[in-house]
Amino acid sequence: MRVMEIEIKNILTSWESSLVRYGKIDSWNYSENLTTLGRYLRSNESTLEEHYLIKYIRDSIIGVNFNVKSVLKAIQKLMNLEAVKEKELTSMLVKMDGNRVVLNGQDVRFKKETEKIFKEKLKFKKGMLLRNFDIETEAPHDSKKVRRIVEKRMCQAYHRMHKKDEGYKTSNREKYWMDRATAFQLYNIGQKEKARNTRRGESTHWKWKKDPITHELVLKKKMGYKNEEAAQKAIAQWQINHPYDSREITAYKCNYCNKWHIGHRSKFLNHPSIDSMIPQMQACC
Ligand SMILES: [Zn+2]
Numbered sequence: 001m002r003v004m005e006i007e008i009k010n011i012l013t014s015w016e017s018s019l020v021r022y023g024k025i026d027s028w029n030y031s032e033n034l035t036t037l038g039r040y041l042r043s044n045e046s047t048l049e050e051h052y053l054i055k056y057i058r059d060s061i062i063g064v065n066f067n068v069k070s071v072l073k074a075i076q077k078l079m080n081l082e083a084v085k086e087k088e089l090t091s092m093l094v095k096m097d098g099n100r101v102v103l104n105g106q107d108v109r110f111k112k113e114t115e116k117i118f119k120e121k122l123k124f125k126k127g128m129l130l131r132n133f134d135i136e137t138e139a140p141h142d143s144k145k146v147r148r149i150v151e152k153r154m155c156q157a158y159h160r161m162h163k164k165d166e167g168y169k170t171s172n173r174e175k176y177w178m179d180r181a182t183a184f185q186l187y188n189i190g191q192k193e194k195a196r197n198t199r200r201g202e203s204t205h206w207k208w209k210k211d212p213i214t215h216e217l218v219l220k221k222k223m224g225y226k227n228e229e230a231a232q233k234a235i236a237q238w239q240i241n242h243p244y245d246s247r248e249i250t251a252y253k254c255n256y257c258n259k260w261h262i263g264h265r266s267k268f269l270n271h272p273s274i275d276s277m278i279p280q281m282q283a284c285c
Pocket residue numbers: 204205224254255256257258259261
């Protein structure tokens with residue numbers, strides 16, 4: 001059982017949102033995306049059903065007038081197939097090896113906590129949703145409070161998950177994983193919602209992402225690095241993880257939070273025809 005390449009998934013996700021929002025395919029990276037799908041189809045890495053669906057989507061999109069509804073349906077069907085596969089694979093991995101921490105991604109392990117935290121409201125911020133709180137830019141005093149709330153939730157979750165494990169106690173090792181879990185959630189939060197008509201703009205503090213709970217496209221804060229060196233390291237790592245992505249990535253200092261971010265150099269200026277579209281819909285970096 002293979003999981004679909006992240007690159008393919010990103011293309012399908014971005015086409016899905018573009019079809020939902022505009023009823024057409026975003027011309028951003030259009031030909032590269034078609035090439036990538038073609039390569040994937042030739043590689044025989046998919047099941048017959050997936051192959052059929054991807055081929056249908058690609059062939060439709062190449063045509064001038066395609067049926068938006070049925071292409072959308074095909075994309076959503078593929079995504080559902082993929083979600084089931086991932087779920088099965090995750091539970092399989094856990095069974096195969098008793099090592100509870102390393103094998104499962106944080107996003108899978110703490111999915112429930114993410115859901116809870118995402119619904120939580122902050123009383124001291126007039127009921128603001130916790131998920132909209134950006135610890136990079138809010139007042140330090142408030143950021144500290146939010147940090148403490150998240151830490152508490154994640155420690156409780158970690159404890160709940162592992163208290164029945166043999167020899168479980170709150171040792172340094174446990175503390176390390178709790179800190180990791182907290183950092184993960186603090187990275188998760190900080191997004192602007194109902195941002196549909198907003199331009200992300202050139203090199204900013206945000207990127208487009210699908211909210212895991214509402215499935216809305218939101219502007220989510222990018223990972224912040226403390227200096228240029230750290231950002232360059234992140235670029236090197238990103239390139240290792242995305243060998244097929246030849247787009248140029250740069251590091252830049254953010255005027256909004258004063259930290260460093262990385263991102264694809266926008267090709268927006270070279271594509272005046274997509275002026276009505278949002279330049280970078282793929283959730284990148
Ligand atoms: Zn920033």
